Amino acid sequence: MNGESVVFWVSGTFAVAGALGMVVSKKAVHSALWVAFAMINIAVLYFTLEAPFLGTTQIIVYTGAVMMLFLFVLMIVGVDSSDSLLETIKGQRLLAALFALTFGGVVVASIASTLASPSAGLAIANAGYGGHLQAIAFLVFGQYLFAFEVLSALLITAALGAMVLAHNERWAPRKTQDQLQRERTMGNHVTPLPAPGVMARNNSVDTPALLPDGSTSIESLPNAFRGEGKVAKPNSIEEAGK
């Protein structure tokens, strides 16, 4: 068993494990991390396949940029957005598994049944251009120059499209400085709003401030915590102590 097969079996197993983890994880964040794991292992396989440039690009573009973009969007959509793994279509999962197994079985069997010639290796092809990077550069900026230019147009279009799609229309006109100043000085609160109550056992911002009369002040909380059932009760600490 040479070094290449050791790397193949270890990284290949990890990549499949990462892919399976992505499919079975309930939480989307876990899925994203599993995919990143699988992609890093695929990058390792690229290195063993004599493609160090692609391996590096895989790590930078896929695990570095694409998966982090996924994580950003997950943070927007909500980290706890978990999938209900209940079937809405009866027998869907069984049929999907059957289809996937058939598909995979056919492809794997057809590949396995072909006669494998020993790998030619890239050494001769690289030597023709004086090195691996030089060879790829020669192809990208030579034979495939038109595709490369079209791809640059595609990237610009995609960036513009994302900006248009993700753009948030303003519902109300922006408040002027004058309006803001009036709200600040002529509203109900001339002073700043009270700070959240910080207690001995709870220093989180979801604890409302205690007013002198023993009631709590909802205004001391950030807007996100003002809903029903989201506020910690300040006197729950005293009750716990009894």
Next chain:
Amino acid sequence: MNPNNYLILAAILFTIGVYGVLVRRNAIIVFMSVELMLNAANLAFVAAARNTGTLDGLVVAFFVMVVAAAEVVVGLAIIVTIFRTRRSASIDEASLMKY
């Protein structure tokens, strides 16, 4: 080692991606499965390039990465837009778009 092993690994990864697309409901996870399928195809390209001793497969795999990056940007923007209007990233609920 049999050089076809890489192609078989790529086929297995692709199949897992297909299963993920078919089964999962969260649009983001479906999208990740698509990414996995693209990765599997890339792996097949790179393996085939070395098996044949040519470099074109590497260039194609590189271009696939660029296209995947563009696709992710637009796709995630669409998911964010759908989430903003429906407060949900489930692909079942987006079926209401047709009405």
